[in-house]
Every structure is written in C-alpha cells, then in structure tokens.
Amino acid sequence: MNNSYKGLRKTALVAAVTALGLLITGCGIGSSKNSDPLVIGISLPLTGDFAQPGGAAKKGYEVWASLVNEDGGVLGQQVELNILDDASSAEQVVTDYNRLINQDKVPLILGTFSSLLNFPASTVAENNEMVLVAPAGGSPKIFEPMPKYYFFAQQATAPRQAEPFVNYILSLPESERPKTAAYATMDDPFAGPVIANMQALFEAAGIKTVYSKVYPPETTNFQPFASAIAKAKPEIIAQGAVFEDGVNLAKGLIQIGYSPKAMFQTSAPSNGAQYSDAIGLANTEGIFYAVSWSEKAPTPMNAEFVARYQKLFGAGLVPEEDAADAFAAAQVLQAAVEGTGGTDNPALADWLRANEVQTILGPLSWDEIGRPQGDFLLAQWQSGEVNIVAPDVAKTSNNLIFPKPAWTK
Amino acid sequence: MEIIQVLSYGILLGGLYSLLSSGLALIFGVLDIVNVAQGAFLVSGAFLTWQIWDLTGIEPILLIPVVALLWFGLGIIIYRTLFVRVAPQGPSMTVLLSFGLALIIEGALNLIFGNKFKSVQTSYSLQSYKLGEINFPAPQVIASLAAAVVLVLLYLYLKLSWAGRALRATAQNRDGAALIGISHRKISSFAYGLGMATAGAGGVLISVSYPIYPATHYEWISKLLGIIVLGGMGSIPGAIIGSMLLGIVEAAGNTYAPQWTILFFYGVIILSLLFKPEGLLGARSRKDSV
Numbered sequence: 001m002n003n004s005y006k007g008l009r010k011t012a013l014v015a016a017v018t019a020l021g022l023l024i025t026g027c028g029i030g031s032s033k034n035s036d037p038l039v040i041g042i043s044l045p046l047t048g049d050f051a052q053p054g055g056a057a058k059k060g061y062e063v064w065a066s067l068v069n070e071d072g073g074v075l076g077q078q079v080e081l082n083i084l085d086d087a088s089s090a091e092q093v094v095t096d097y098n099r100l101i102n103q104d105k106v107p108l109i110l111g112t113f114s115s116l117l118n119f120p121a122s123t124v125a126e127n128n129e130m131v132l133v134a135p136a137g138g139s140p141k142i143f144e145p146m147p148k149y150y151f152f153a154q155q156a157t158a159p160r161q162a163e164p165f166v167n168y169i170l171s172l173p174e175s176e177r178p179k180t181a182a183y184a185t186m187d188d189p190f191a192g193p194v195i196a197n198m199q200a201l202f203e204a205a206g207i208k209t210v211y212s213k214v215y216p217p218e219t220t221n222f223q224p225f226a227s228a229i230a231k232a233k234p235e236i237i238a239q240g241a242v243f244e245d246g247v248n249l250a251k252g253l254i255q256i257g258y259s260p261k262a263m264f265q266t267s268a269p270s271n272g273a274q275y276s277d278a279i280g281l282a283n284t285e286g287i288f289y290a291v292s293w294s295e296k297a298p299t300p301m302n303a304e305f306v307a308r309y310q311k312l313f314g315a316g317l318v319p320e321e322d323a324a325d326a327f328a329a330a331q332v333l334q335a336a337v338e339g340t341g342g343t344d345n346p347a348l349a350d351w352l353r354a355n356e357v358q359t360i361l362g363p364l365s366w367d368e369i370g371r372p373q374g375d376f377l378l379a380q381w382q383s384g385e386v387n388i389v390a391p392d393v394a395k396t397s398n399n400l401i402f403p404k405p406a407w408t409k
Numbered sequence: 410m411e412i413i414q415v416l417s418y419g420i421l422l423g424g425l426y427s428l429l430s431s432g433l434a435l436i437f438g439v440l441d442i443v444n445v446a447q448g449a450f451l452v453s454g455a456f457l458t459w460q461i462w463d464l465t466g467i468e469p470i471l472l473i474p475v476v477a478l479l480w481f482g483l484g485i486i487i488y489r490t491l492f493v494r495v496a497p498q499g500p501s502m503t504v505l506l507s508f509g510l511a512l513i514i515e516g517a518l519n520l521i522f523g524n525k526f527k528s529v530q531t532s533y534s535l536q537s538y539k540l541g542e543i544n545f546p547a548p549q550v551i552a553s554l555a556a557a558v559v560l561v562l563l564y565l566y567l568k569l570s571w572a573g574r575a576l577r578a579t580a581q582n583r584d585g586a587a588l589i590g591i592s593h594r595k596i597s598s599f600a601y602g603l604g605m606a607t608a609g610a611g612g613v614l615i616s617v618s619y620p621i622y623p624a625t626h627y628e629w630i631s632k633l634l635g636i637i638v639l640g641g642m643g644s645i646p647g648a649i650i651g652s653m654l655l656g657i658v659e660a661a662g663n664t665y666a667p668q669w670t671i672l673f674f675y676g677v678i679i680l681s682l683l684f685k686p687e688g689l690l691g692a693r694s695r696k697d698s699v
Contacts, residue, residue, distance in 0.1 A: 047519060048624050055524035088624070187668065215667035218628055220619060223418050223546050224663035231411075243526060244620050255537040255546045271526070278528035278620050280535060409535045 041100030048088025060326030185240025226252030423656025424553030438643030454612020480609030641691025
C-alpha cells in the first residue's frame with residue numbers, strides 16, 4: 001500500500017512535471033508563433049526632395065499596421081514596421097534594402113516612394129528574390145528588365161495615367177473638342193511618360209501640338225514657360241508636374257492671364273490644400289488630374305482607412321493620395337501572405353500574378369512582370385473640392401467643368 | 410519683343426539672386442568659410458516669414474528688417490559658439506560644420522512645419538505689371554526692388570560705417586587689419602552675422618515668390634555657390650554681376666531650351682573659369698604671398 005502510494009505519488013509527480021513541461025513548452029511554441037512580430041522592412045524618403053510623399057507613405061503604412069494589429073495581425077502575428085530613411089537618395093535606397101534583407105533579415109519588404117527610388121530598390125529585390133510591392137513607381141523603365149518580384153500597387157503604369165483625360169477630351173463633340181495642345185513636363189521617370197503618351201494619343205487624334213518642352217527637376221522659374229505657352233495659344237495645357245513646378249507654371253499663367261480650355265497636371269493638384277493655397281482656391285476650378293484614390297470611394301476598408309488616419313494624425317484631415325497608395329500596397333502584401341499562408345517570397349510573387357486583390361484603390365491585378373491591369377480615375381477640382389468625374393463606376397460627381405473658367409487674380 | 414521679355418525675366422531673377430548670393434560672398438571674403446548652410450538659413454527665414462504671415466496676415470516685405478535682425482543675432486551666436494572653434498582647423502572642417510548645420514536645420518524645419526509646401530499669398534502674388542506686351546510678374550518685381558534696397562543699404566553700411574570699413578580691411582588683409590587694432594574675432598562674428606542677415610532678408614523675398622519646403626535649400630545653395638564662383642569668391646560686386654548674368658542665362662534657357670538650362674547655367678561658369686579662374690571680379694591670389 002505504502003509502496004503503491006509512493007508509486008502513485010511518483011507517477012503523479014512525473015505526470016505533473018511532464019504536464020507542466022508540456023504546458024511551458026506548449027506556451028513557448030504558442031508564444032513564439034503569436035508574440036514574435038512579423039517585421040516588414042521599408043525604406044522611405046523621409047528627408048530630402050521626396051520627403052513630402054515619403055512622409056505621407058509612412059502614415060499610410062502606419063495606418064495599415066494599426067488596423068491590422070487591432071484585428072489580430074497577419075497570420076496571427078503582430079506587424080512591426082522597420083522603416084529607414086533613404087533621404088531621397090537612389091544610392092541610400094539600395095543600401096537600406098540591402099541592410100533590411102541581408103543584415104536585419106526581414107521576411108518581407110514594402111516599396112519606397114517615386115519611380116526614381118523604386119527603380120534601384122527593385123533591382124535589390126530581384127537580386128534577393130524578395131517581393132517588392134510599391135505604392136509608387138509606375139515608370140515603364142522599371143518594367144524593362146522584366147522583373148519577377150516587383151508589383152506596382154496602383155491601377156496602371158505611368159503612361160496610362162493620361163488615358164482617362166484623353167478619352168474625355170476625345171469624347172467631346174467635334175465642334176467643342178480642342179484643336180491644339182501644349183505640353184511641358186519635368187524630366188521625371190513618372191511624369192514624363194504620362195505626358196509623352198498623352199501627346200502621342202492627342203496627335204493621333206488630330207490635336208495639333210503647338211508647344212512641347214521637357215525641363216529638368218531643378219527648374220523653379222516658370223514665367224518664361226508661361227509666356228512661351230501663351231504665345232502658342234493652346235486650347236489644352238498638359239504638364240507633367242510633381243508639385244512646385246505645377247504651382248509655379250499655374251501661377252505664371254495666372255499672372256499673364258492666359259487660361260486654356262482644359263488644363264491637366266500630374267500629381268501637383270492632388271496635394272489638396274497645399275495646391276489650392278499656392279494658386280488660390282478659385283483658380284483650381286476645372287483643373288484635371290489623374291488619381292489612384294478618392295476619400296469618397298466606396299471601396300472596401302476605405303472608410304476605416306480614413307477614420308484611422310484621422311484618429312492617428314488629426315481629426316478632419318483628408319489623407320494624402322500617397323498615404324492611400326501605401327496603405328493599398330500593404331494590403332496587397334497582406335493578401336499574398338494570407339493567400340499563401342506564409343512569407344515564402346517566390347510563392348508570394350506567383351500568388352500575386354494569379355490573383356486579384358481588393359484594396360482601397362479598388363481591385364488590383366498584375367501581368368507577368370508586375371504591371372497593374374486597371375484604369376486610373378480622372379479627378380477635377382470643382383467648387384473648391386476634388387471630384388472623380390470618370391470612369392462612371394467611380395464617379396463622385398456627374399457635373400464636369402469644360403471649358404475651364406478664366407483665372408481669378 | 411521676345412528677347413526683351415526674356416531679358417526682363419532674367420534681370421528680375423538676377424536681382425533676387427544678387428541679394429541671396431551677396432551674404433555667401435561676404436562670409437567667404439572675410440572668413441574664408443564656404444557657408445553651405447546659407448541655403449538652409451535662407452529657407453528657414455522664409456519659413457519664419459510664412460509663420461508670422463500665417464498668424465498675423467502682415468505684408469511679408471515689412472518683415473525684412475525683423476527677420477534680418479533676428480538672423481544677424483543668430484549668426485553671431487552660431488559663429489561664436491561653433492565656427493570660432495572649428496575655423497582654425499581649416500576650410501574643410503568649416504564646410505563640414507556648415508553642411509551639418511544645414512542638415513540639422515532641414516530636420517528641424519521638417520519637425521516644426523512638416524513635410525509640406527507652404528505658400529505666402531499677398532495681394533500681388535498673382536498680379537503682373539504690363540509695359541506694352543512685356544509682362545513683369547509682381548512678386549518678382551517687388552522682390553527684386555526690395556533686394557536692391559537691401560543691397561544698397563548693405564553697400565552704404567560697408568562703405569561708410571567704421572564696422573563696415575573694418576570688415577573690408579579684414580577681407581583685404583587680415584594681418585594688416587589686426588595690426589591697426591581690428592579684432593579678428595569680433596569682426597568675423599560680425600561678418601557672419603551680416604551674411605546671415607542677408608539670408609534672413611532673402612528668405613522673406615523667396616517666400617513671396619516661391620512655395621517653400623525644407624529640402625529646397627539644396628537647390629538654392631547649389632545655385633548660389635555657382636554664382637559666387639562665377640563672380641569671384643568673396644567679391645560682392647562679382648556676386649551681383651554673376652547673379653545678373655546667370656539670371657539671364659536661366660531665363661533664356663527656360664524660354665528656348667529648358668532641358669539644357671542647367672547645362673547652360675553651369676556651362677557659363679565652367680567657360681568663364683577656363684579664361685578667368687579667379688572669377689569675374691575675384692582677386693588673383695598667390696600661395697607664396699604674405
């Protein structure tokens with residue numbers, strides 16, 4: 001009895017220790033799965049020339065991480081963003097991604113901002129067989145080396161940004177359709193192809209080019225451009241602008257009082273109050289630009305994105321388009337990780353080529369070399385706010401202003 | 410007529426560049442410091458102007474004396490706390506110090522004002538004056554006139570005041586100036602302060618002409634360095650002539666062949682240095698001279 005009691009006690013002790021051991025080990029396994037964060041490496045231009053879009057992209061990524069972590073993370077792991085500053089330098093962006101991949105050993109990376117920086121970043125990603133989903137970087141040059149791991153997370157590549165505007169102009173009755181156009185574009189891998197494609201499409205449709213110039217990014221004085229354009233008397237003015245150049249050309253045109261029938265600029269008009277403060281709210285009326293996102297869009301998660309952005313960065317603030325693009329890029333990566341059930345990058349790339357992803361920009365899908373297959377939205381400043389005027393499915397206003405009203409001095 | 414329009418744009422641009430580059434030339438002339446932080450001081454002056462305008466709605470041009478005086482004081486503090494320790498170690502160390510300062514200022518502006526463009530709107534921001542078919546954009550006309558007034562005041566001060574004469578004496582012959590009792594330390598901090606005061610005044614002027622953004626200091630300093638190299642390092646009249654010349658080259662480039670403007674801008678500098686390595690009005694120096 002005594003022996004059997006001792007034996008029972010010994011068995012119970014062993015069982016308890018084993019159970020405790022299993023419990024601890026089990027907990028250990030569990031906690032290693034759930035408490036180790038899923039680190040995503042990102043390089044962004046937080047200082048230097050692209051600090052503005054870079055800062056906005058950082059906010060977009062942070063909003064995504066905040067919402068995802070609140071919802072339990074990705075595959076049960078909390079997301080942690082490891083963001084480095086590339087100072088808007090093409091050399092530094094290479095150093096940053098090499099460090100993230102080879103030194104910090106991050107399992108996943110997300111893209112930086114601008115074609116200029118994503119181009120070198122994509123070569124690092126290709127060399128290391130890491131998927132790079134980029135929120136900006138639709139320049140055709142990026143796709144020339146036929147990348148396998150680069151995915152541009154907007155609706156279409158740069159040249160196709162012009163198409164909604166071209167389609168609108170060409171849809172006008174012959175009697176109303178402008179006959180002449182002037183083109184000025186920054187020598188920029190994103191803005192340049194937009195305007196080059198627009199010019200080709202308009203010329204093919206019989207719209208005569210009366211002015212066409214490319215200028216370097218350092219250009220700050222646009223009065224000479226405005227004078228030369230006004231002298232050519234175009235009915236359409238299209239500018240491949242980033243921001244300051246767009247504002248300065250518009251101001252130059254206002255100062256000399258030349259207003260075309262239609263004006264299109266890339267990027268600059270998408271900067272909300274910064275743009276309207278610079279040229280005057282009344283002067284924004286009727287200006288067109290192509291855009292990837294609208295805060296009013298009824299896309300899944302868009303309302304949550306806007307609400308969380310305002311919670312994190314200020315009530316009433318309208319998120320920048322660049323922030324929305326970064327959020328969408330992160331959504332794409334999340335979908336691929338959840339779709340494949342892991343972080344095997346070649347598998348993620350295969351999955352993205354084969355699947356459509358729902359984002360706040362709308363559904364995105366890609367061809368074999370990571371080019372998106374959708375269409376941009378056409379936006380227009382109307383009565384001090386931005387509305388989507390094409391395509392029909394994304395319209396936020398049925399009103400469309402044409403011809404553009406005269407400038408207000 | 411187009412040529413006259415191009416010349417008008419160029420002269421207006423050159424007028425603004427004259428003030429912006431004169432401070433850089435002054436600092437180099439007296440201190441042998443290539444102050445690459447000058448662009449950052451300029452942009453921070455513009456941000457200060459924007460902030461005061463945004464809060465009060467005051468006409469920005471009226472802020473020239475305020476910002477210039479503040480920057481003068483700040484310049485003296487910066488020189489006495491930082492440059493005075495580093496200057497004896499040679500020009501390369503002062504370049505490094507001023508570059509570090511520029512980066513710190515850019516970072517501080519990013520933190521304070523955010524990564525966003527700011528624009529000062531005045532009643533004349535979108536106006537232009539017309540003379541026949543020639544347009545004169547109002548902000549550029551006003552900025553150039555104000556720059557001319559500041560430059561004339563600076564010239565009179567350097568010409569007529571004791572401090573100005575002491576400063577010019579130091580620029581011409583440091584040892585000789587010391588022999589007649591001019592304190593190099595005092596005159597150096599004064600010169601640095603004066604150089605910064607022109608950056609403060611220039612900052613006010615660029616705020617009425619361009620959208621401002623922290624990182625734009627790189628563009629400004631690269632242009633201004635080109636101008637003073639062309640004019641002759643350390644020569645204020647040389648900086649003014651260089652400004653006018655390069656303003657006209659830039660306006661002509663932007664009108665006829667914008668993609669080559671930068672090449673024209675720096676090409677003129679390289680060409681002139683081939684024939685006159687000391688710059689247009691720079692003094693030839695000999696290493697063996699005393």
